[in-house]
Amino acid sequence: MRESPTGLRQLIEPGVKALGFDLVHVELGGSGHRSTLRVYIDSPRGVTVDDCAAVSRQLSAVLDVEDPIRESYMLEVSSPGLDRPLATPAHFRGYVGELVKVRTVVELGGRRNFKGRLLEADDERIAVEVDGQRMEWTYDAIERARLVAKIG
Numbered sequence: 001m002r003e004s005p006t007g008l009r010q011l012i013e014p015g016v017k018a019l020g021f022d023l024v025h026v027e028l029g030g031s032g033h034r035s036t037l038r039v040y041i042d043s044p045r046g047v048t049v050d051d052c053a054a055v056s057r058q059l060s061a062v063l064d065v066e067d068p069i070r071e072s073y074m075l076e077v078s079s080p081g082l083d084r085p086l087a088t089p090a091h092f093r094g095y096v097g098e099l100v101k102v103r104t105v106v107e108l109g110g111r112r113n114f115k116g117r118l119l120e121a122d123d124e125r126i127a128v129e130v131d132g133q134r135m136e137w138t139y140d141a142i143e144r145a146r147l148v149a150k151i152g
Contacts, residue, residue, distance in 0.1 A: 015058045025085035035073035040080040047079035082149035092121030099148035
């Protein structure tokens with residue numbers, strides 16, 4: 001059985017927090033021997049390669065004991081980067097006013113990918129201005145969302 005990213009988040013977040021980091025996002029992609037568990041961490045002081053290695057060791061121990069993913073997989077731990085994923089209401093609230101990319105679970109008007117300025121975020125939903133039009137989504141309607149990287 002394959003664990004959901006939500007279930008994985010609940011399993012690994014205590015270990016990430018114990019090392020002094022925030023768990024930003026968890027992604028489980030691929031299938032079979034090509035599966036990858038991606039874990040994004042952050043902290044106010046930033047994230048180094050050594051930090052990622054320490055978190056990876058911690059999570060490997062937890063995942064080996066709990067065995068939530070039955071098939072083989074690769075574990076990747078990294079910082080969220082410039083185009084950081086947005087997963088929780090707190091993440092979205094922290095970036096109101098910024099450009100975001102949102103992929104919805106179902107098609108809306110023949111599309112699932114949207115890009116625009118994040119207008120609002122509360123505990124229930126977000127509002128984004130897309131092509132001059134206000135659009136709102138509840139969090140369960142969002143497959144994934146990311147900041148649009150500012151370059152320059």
